[in-house]
Amino acid sequence: MRKIYADLHIHIGRTSAGQPVKITAARDLTFENIAKECALRKGIELAGIVDCGSPAVMQDIDALIETGEMVELPTGGLRYRDATTILLGCELETVEEDGSASHHVSYFPAREQLKVFIGFLRRLVTNLDLSSQRCRLPARQLLRMARSAGGVFVPAHAFTPHRSPYGNCVRRLHDMFGEAGLAQLAAVELGLSADSYLADRIAELAPLTLLSNSDAHSLPKIAREYNVLWLDQVSFQEVLFALRRERGRKVLANYGLDPRLGKYHRTFCPECETIAPTEPPVLSCPLCAAPNIVKGVLDRIAEIADYPEPRPPSHRPPYHYQVPLQFLPGIGAVTLGKLLNRFGTEMHVLHQATPDELQFVIGQKLAQLVIQARQGSLPLLAGGGGRYGRAVADDSETQLTMGW
Numbered sequence: 118m119r120k121i122y123a124d125l126h127i128h129i130g131r132t133s134a135g136q137p138v139k140i141t142a143a144r145d146l147t148f149e150n151i152a153k154e155c156a157l158r159k160g161i162e163l164a165g166i167v168d169c170g171s172p173a174v175m176q177d178i179d180a181l182i183e184t185g186e187m188v189e190l191p192t193g194g195l196r197y198r199d200a201t202t203i204l205l206g207c208e209l210e211t212v213e214e215d216g217s218a219s220h221h222v223s224y225f226p227a228r229e230q231l232k233v234f235i236g237f238l239r240r241l242v243t244n245l246d247l248s249s250q251r252c253r254l255p256a257r258q259l260l261r262m263a264r265s266a267g268g269v270f271v272p273a274h275a276f277t278p279h280r281s282p283y284g285n286c287v288r289r290l291h292d293m294f295g296e297a298g299l300a301q302l303a304a305v306e307l308g309l310s311a312d313s314y315l316a317d318r319i320a321e322l323a324p325l326t327l328l329s330n331s332d333a334h335s336l337p338k339i340a341r342e343y344n345v346l347w348l349d350q351v352s353f354q355e356v357l358f359a360l361r362r363e364r365g366r367k368v369l370a371n372y373g374l375d376p377r378l379g380k381y382h383r384t385f386c387p388e389c390e391t392i393a394p395t396e397p398p399v400l401s402c403p404l405c406a407a408p409n410i411v412k413g414v415l416d417r418i419a420e421i422a423d424y425p426e427p428r429p430p431s432h433r434p435p436y437h438y439q440v441p442l443q444f445l446p447g448i449g450a451v452t453l454g455k456l457l458n459r460f461g462t463e464m465h466v467l468h469q470a471t472p473d474e475l476q477f478v479i480g481q482k483l484a485q486l487v488i489q490a491r492q493g494s495l496p497l498l499a500g501g502g503g504r505y506g507r508a509v510a511d512d513s514e515t516q517l518t519m520g521w
């Protein structure tokens with residue numbers, strides 16, 4: 118068994134032929150570029166790509182398998198050039214009876230099951246070629262559909278104020294899925310403005326495994342959040358074991374931004390353009406009482422929590438705060454290139470390189486910054502209302518802007 122770095126929520130921008138899949142995502146974010154970036158630069162051995170339900174993306178996948186660059190593993194998942202294993206995922210927007218919408222990712226072991234699922238979706242989604250499309254079903258029915266096609270189901274970025282179960286649909290996943298449905302969820306994804314300490318203030322999440330994924334819309338953003346899994350081999354089946362904590366497989370740790378850096382951490386008033394500074398929950402603007410505030414993730418969790426303090430179950434792994442390398446002041450493309458030349462991948466820089474080795478390559482000041490980013494000890498200013506929080510470097514006037 119060994120450690121595997123995994124990011125299970127990555128979007129596709131364009132197909133290899135240039136057809137848009139996610140309009141807001143980068144053009145170079147193609148299926149093959151994601152596999153390459155994960156293998157060669159990030160050190161992500163397991164990548165969940167969540168736009169595989171697009172028939173145009175499926176053509177790219179079929180082509181890579183035909184040329185032999187990618188193979189379907191017998192235990193599920195696609196292996197790209199012996200380096201990265203890809204899970205076939207499909208993010209969709211569901212609609213509850215009251216009109217509230219949320220996002221969920223279904224993952225499938227192979228093309229066969231994914232194609233069955235896409236077959237179900239044809240009459241429910243207007244344009245299947247595009248990412249994260251609305252399907253005319255409530256979440257609990259999509260869960261049933263994904264499972265009957267042979268997939269597993271994970272509510273995505275579960276706390277964000279727009280389009281997430283806790284953010285704008287329900288106070289309890291139980292209300293959305295019922296007792297049986299809740300027990301069938303493979304995991305719950307936290308999203309950028311939440312961490313497991315916040316999630317563990319909600320009692321019903323105790324039995325569930327939590328994932329921290331990037332929701333990347335560009336290549337650099339891959340692995341800004343990720344998971345460390347403990348697996349025997351890298352495959353779909355092994356990931357399922359880990360999520361269910363079976364046969365010794367498990368999630369060893371979650372790595373992500375300090376939630377204060379997330380762009381929806383605190384309540385924001387668009388009228389006054391202020392981020393709530395006072396104790397959560399702040400549910401209306403303290404200055405102008407405007408009704409259309411963007412409720413912060415922290416404020417929403419404080420509003421619906423069962424406990425004032427986190428009560429993590431005994432199986433819950435640690436959640437480590439980390440700032441991705443490219444967002445450190447002074448680490449531009451050249452410095453990052455030097456680091457990758459010397460250490461191979463970003464995961465190696467963040468996890469294995471010693472302070473002395475780092476100092477040798479990029480000097481004492483930047484090495485110190487990398488160590489601080491690794492330990493999550495950079496000073497922070499909270500984000501809100503769609504503006505990212507900021508890390509502030511100790512010894513420089515440069516403020517690190519997280520507005521990626």
Ligand SMILES: [Zn+2]
Nearest residue numbers: 208220249273
């Ligand atoms: Zn989403």
Ligand SMILES: [Zn+2]
Nearest residue numbers: 126167208332
């Ligand atoms: Zn997404």
